[in-house]
Amino acid sequence: AQKVTQAQTEISVVEKEDVTLDCVYETRDTTYYLFWYKQPPSGELVFLIRRNSFDEQNEISGRYSWNFQKSTSSFNFTITASQVVDSAVYFCALSEPLYNQGGKLIFGQGTELSVKP
């Protein structure tokens, strides 16, 4: 069965600190996709990144970076020099097996990040 675990329920940091959000996933499939979404208080899930299982290169986008390691089934997300506007709930998600072609996402429970000024 597929599963996504975000062990950190809440994280609180002070502005300008770096913070890493952990994501561990379980799947038997060799081909899959991983995602990160941000959910601010308004409720809308905002897409941040999609990574396929064959691409283990780390990615950096501005203050955001992602570390994908198949060996440990982890897809961690780091925010450098955090800002108050980064305060939100962050979700890691795994696509269902691609042979199903349904594409539904399996989400973790989310990590609530609070960045204090």
Next chain:
Amino acid sequence: DTGVSQNPRHKITKRGQNVTFRCDPISEHNRLYWYRQTLGQGPEFLTYFQNEAQLEKSRLLSDRFSAERPKGSFSTLEIQRTEQGDSAMYLCASSLGWQGRETQYFGPGTRLLVL
């Protein structure tokens, strides 16, 4: 470029009443998904459409729930005889593609409270 829109944004109803939510996907997106999110949890899949065809329904979708996408554009999710356990955020997402690996873009959700 207009994103996914959902209406209403909030709905308060009494137990036993019927409610209907609407989702307008990103223009030309052929896939449309419904998810439900309860407090402190991640979204859970309910159902999805490819164009007007409903291709999969979760076991979470009881007989009181029905979804339609009549012309392959907007979709509606109806809950009949609402129960307090139906209180949740209902999220809609859309994507463009055929293989289930495409990025899903979410709407702002409809927050339902059943009294």
